[in-house]
Amino acid sequence: MTNSFVMRSSKSRKRHAAEMRFQWMGRIAIIIAIGFLVFMVGSIAMMGAGALKQTHIAFDVDLSHNEIDPAFPEKADYDAIIKASLRKAFPDITDRREKRELYRLVSAEASFSLKNFVVNNPAHIGQTHKLWFIASDDVDLFFKGNITIDEKGNAGRLNAQEVAWVRIFERNQNIETRFNTRFFTAGDSREPELAGILSSLTGTAFTLLITFLIAFPIGIFSAIFLEEFIPQSRWGDIIEVNITNLAAVPSIVFGILGLTIFLNTFGMPRSSPLVGGLVLALMTLPTIIIASRAALRSVSPSIREAALGVGATQIQTVFHHVVPLALPGMLTGAIVGMARALGETAPLLMIGMVAFIVDVPNSILAPATALPVQIFLWADSPERAFLEKTSAAIIVLLVFLVLMNLIAIILRSKHRQRF
Amino acid sequence: MNKKTTFLALLMGLSVVALGATGAMARDQIRIVGSSTVFPFSTAVAERFGRNTDFKTPVVESTGSGGGLKLFCSGAGQDTPDIANASRRIKASEVELCAQNGVADIVEVKIGYDGIVLANSNSSAQLDVSLRDIFLALAKNVPDGHGATMPNPYITWQDVNAVLPDVKIEVLGPPPTSGTRDAFAELALEGGCKTFDWIAALKGSDKPAFKALCHTIREDGAYIEAGENDNLIVQKLNANPSAFGVFGFSFLDQNSDSIQGSIVNGVAPEFEEISSGNYPISRSLYFYVKASHVGDITGMEEFLSEFANDRAWGPDGYLADKGMIPMSDAERIEWATRAENLTNLNM
Numbered sequence: 001m002t003n004s005f006v007m008r009s010s011k012s013r014k015r016h017a018a019e020m021r022f023q024w025m026g027r028i029a030i031i032i033a034i035g036f037l038v039f040m041v042g043s044i045a046m047m048g049a050g051a052l053k054q055t056h057i058a059f060d061v062d063l064s065h066n067e068i069d070p071a072f073p074e075k076a077d078y079d080a081i082i083k084a085s086l087r088k089a090f091p092d093i094t095d096r097r098e099k100r101e102l103y104r105l106v107s108a109e110a111s112f113s114l115k116n117f118v119v120n121n122p123a124h125i126g127q128t129h130k131l132w133f134i135a136s137d138d139v140d141l142f143f144k145g146n147i148t149i150d151e152k153g154n155a156g157r158l159n160a161q162e163v164a165w166v167r168i169f170e171r172n173q174n175i176e177t178r179f180n181t182r183f184f185t186a187g188d189s190r191e192p193e194l195a196g197i198l199s200s201l202t203g204t205a206f207t208l209l210i211t212f213l214i215a216f217p218i219g220i221f222s223a224i225f226l227e228e229f230i231p232q233s234r235w236g237d238i239i240e241v242n243i244t245n246l247a248a249v250p251s252i253v254f255g256i257l258g259l260t261i262f263l264n265t266f267g268m269p270r271s272s273p274l275v276g277g278l279v280l281a282l283m284t285l286p287t288i289i290i291a292s293r294a295a296l297r298s299v300s301p302s303i304r305e306a307a308l309g310v311g312a313t314q315i316q317t318v319f320h321h322v323v324p325l326a327l328p329g330m331l332t333g334a335i336v337g338m339a340r341a342l343g344e345t346a347p348l349l350m351i352g353m354v355a356f357i358v359d360v361p362n363s364i365l366a367p368a369t370a371l372p373v374q375i376f377l378w379a380d381s382p383e384r385a386f387l388e389k390t391s392a393a394i395i396v397l398l399v400f401l402v403l404m405n406l407i408a409i410i411l412r413s414k415h416r417q418r419f
Numbered sequence: 420m421n422k423k424t425t426f427l428a429l430l431m432g433l434s435v436v437a438l439g440a441t442g443a444m445a446r447d448q449i450r451i452v453g454s455s456t457v458f459p460f461s462t463a464v465a466e467r468f469g470r471n472t473d474f475k476t477p478v479v480e481s482t483g484s485g486g487g488l489k490l491f492c493s494g495a496g497q498d499t500p501d502i503a504n505a506s507r508r509i510k511a512s513e514v515e516l517c518a519q520n521g522v523a524d525i526v527e528v529k530i531g532y533d534g535i536v537l538a539n540s541n542s543s544a545q546l547d548v549s550l551r552d553i554f555l556a557l558a559k560n561v562p563d564g565h566g567a568t569m570p571n572p573y574i575t576w577q578d579v580n581a582v583l584p585d586v587k588i589e590v591l592g593p594p595p596t597s598g599t600r601d602a603f604a605e606l607a608l609e610g611g612c613k614t615f616d617w618i619a620a621l622k623g624s625d626k627p628a629f630k631a632l633c634h635t636i637r638e639d640g641a642y643i644e645a646g647e648n649d650n651l652i653v654q655k656l657n658a659n660p661s662a663f664g665v666f667g668f669s670f671l672d673q674n675s676d677s678i679q680g681s682i683v684n685g686v687a688p689e690f691e692e693i694s695s696g697n698y699p700i701s702r703s704l705y706f707y708v709k710a711s712h713v714g715d716i717t718g719m720e721e722f723l724s725e726f727a728n729d730r731a732w733g734p735d736g737y738l739a740d741k742g743m744i745p746m747s748d749a750e751r752i753e754w755a756t757r758a759e760n761l762t763n764l765n766m
Contacts, residue, residue: 100735104740108467108737112470147676148676150541150676154675154676155676156673156674156675156676157672157673157675189466190459190462190463190466190741191466267498270450270498271478271480349482352452352478352480354480354481354482355478355479355480355481356458356461356462356465356466356478356479356480356481357476357478358465358466358469358476359469359475359476367448367478377481379648379650380455380481380647380648380649380650381459381650382459382649382650382667382669382670382672382673382741382742383673384673384674387650
């Protein structure tokens with residue numbers, strides 16, 4: 001019996017080969033997808049890593065009594081003190097143009113931080129101190145090696161003379177990179193070395209809070225009502241078609257809707273997270289409703305029949321038995337919808353949230369912007385140093401997306417254990 | 420289960436409260452809308468203003484010149500913007516719209532110039548072109564030499580002008596929605612177009628035909644629309660040394676280690692040359708103020724004097740450092756006076 005059915009016939013060999021081919025194709029597809037992801041995240045991380053470091057430079061600052069009145073230290077001209085101290089560090093510079101180039105090495109922030117230092121430490125008035133200040137974006141780029149020196153000796157916007165000055169600072173160990181806390185604690189700025197994400201991050205948090213508070217309950221209750229109470233009615237069908245269509249509407253349309261209704265009709269404040277949240281809630285509602293209905297539909301009919309069979313009312317059946325089982329799916333839908341809202345900029349343009357906001361918003365009515373908008377605005381800025389800030393802000397956005405999905409997974413597994 | 424229902428009810432209640440918590444409040448913050456070209460300059464002034472005074476930092480929106488002026492002209496009062504930035508002059512139709520909505524007191528302030536450059540990677544040779552070369556290289560239809568036009572046949576720069584290099588014409592530039600594109604068409608293409616006598620004559624006799632000929636950019640792939648983001652164009656130039664890009668001077672200024680500006684009509688796109696008006700492709704930047712809001716909105720007067728000040732817009736000011744080309748001394752004095760006296764717009 002050479003031809004037993006356990007022996008591999010050519011036909012079965014072919015079928016096995018087909019299966020192997022399919023499995024390998026699947027593996028290759030996943031490897032390619034992971035490759036793209038690693039490449040994307042890797043390149044962003046490499047570019048963004050630089051934003052975590054900020055170049056600082058130090059020089060002696062003469063806090064003489066002539067310049068600062070100890071009774072009113074906040075009234076002194078700190079800009080002039082910084083400039084005088086820089087001139088002292090390079091006494092052989094007399095040309096006006098060269099002096100201006102010298103002042104450009106230090107960020108415009110220097111006079112403010114010096115003022116803070118003196119006001120908080122009035123005992124130092126009358127002494128000379130070596131103090132560290134944030135370097136300008138051009139020096140920062142050059143010192144971190146993002147810009148190479150060309151054949152004329154220039155490094156980007158720094159000319160050969162300025163490069164030489166930076167070298168002198170370097171030789172005297174008066175220049176170093178430090179962790180850039182400003183990036184996380186400051187609002188937006190037009191100076192790359194001072195710009196931070198706190199204002200946009202707060203704006204995003206307020207906006208998403210409003211979105212969640214509105215879209216989640218409305219979405220869930222709509223889904224429950226449509227699925228459990230009017231499952232097969234003409235109205236239900238009409239509403240279902242409309243919701244499915246709404247889910248595919250381009251997001252800018254919701255922005256226009258928000259402009260006409262919330263801003264023009266109701267007179268809500270422009271650029272506020274409240275309006276942004278409302279618009280994004282409208283945008284995410286269809287996603288949440290569709291996902292929640294699918295989750296409710298996947299609950300086995302036997303659960304409903306058993307509950308009704310032992311005498312539960314319709315509401316008891318739905319809220320005691322069906323919804324708890326469907327909740328993980330509903331939460332996933334809500335989080336997917338919120339994640340989409342997190343990355344949205346187009347609808348925010350119409351309601352004035354694509355804006356330069358320095359102050360960190362303190363309420364849902366204060367002008368605010370959102371993290372993706374901040375990324376868009378930085379990516380559009382001419383200053384070279386915004387490139388790494390852009391990448392770093394993208395990383396922060398990605399971290400938040402991952403966190404949200406993580407929360408979805410945790411909530412899902414927690415609720416699943418109960419039944 | 421009851422807990423869960425209460426929780427959901429609480430959420431609903433909170434959202435209702437959030438909905439109700441809106442009321443028109445008196446505004447203590449200046450609101451600015453408008454051009455994305457003026458945005459970097461306007462925000463720089465806003466930031467300094469917020470820092471150096473006790474007023475709140477103004478909110479500056481980047482909506483584009485047209486969108487900004489539309490918002491600006493939608494009415495007067497607390498809930499409308501106080502200032503609109505524009506990378507072109509306000510149009511008569513916009514002034515009319517303003518007047519219809521009760522905004523008759525518009526103050527015009529010119530703030531400076533923006534050069535538009537044609538640039539390539541500095542690993543290639545610098546291009547030395549005339550406006551006529553730019554027109555012939557990029558227009559959809561070009562003169563055929565017999566007083567008529569033909570679809571643009573030129574493939575390399577050498578085809579356009581024998582002294583130019585034998586490099587394929589490949590120019591990355593902004594899409595039609597961009598103000599930079601409008602300005603480029605008006606200043607560079609039309610400037611080159613007018614050098615043909617019969618086309619210049621056409622301007623008087625048949626203006627629409629003149630505009631159609633001079634402002635239409637070719638669509639056969641030699642001009643590539645690269646989106647509104649100028650940084651993207653700069654990166655593409657680094658990747659493709661034979662390509663050229665069209666964008667604002669500040670991007671050339673920031674990336675001078677990797678790209679170089681082409682010489683146009685014998686003038687290099689340098690700060691001094693654009694400032695003196697020698698460089699042919701530069702446009703004026705403006706902002707428009709509602710005079711009625713000065714006094715109504717706190718800080719308006721101080722903001723205007725921060726902007727119309729040599730510390731900001733002068734040759735050594737911080738806006739020049741951001742890439743804006745300052746006006747001449749006489750012009751600065753004139754426009755500063757207009758800003759101070761709130762002189763009404765004169766079309």
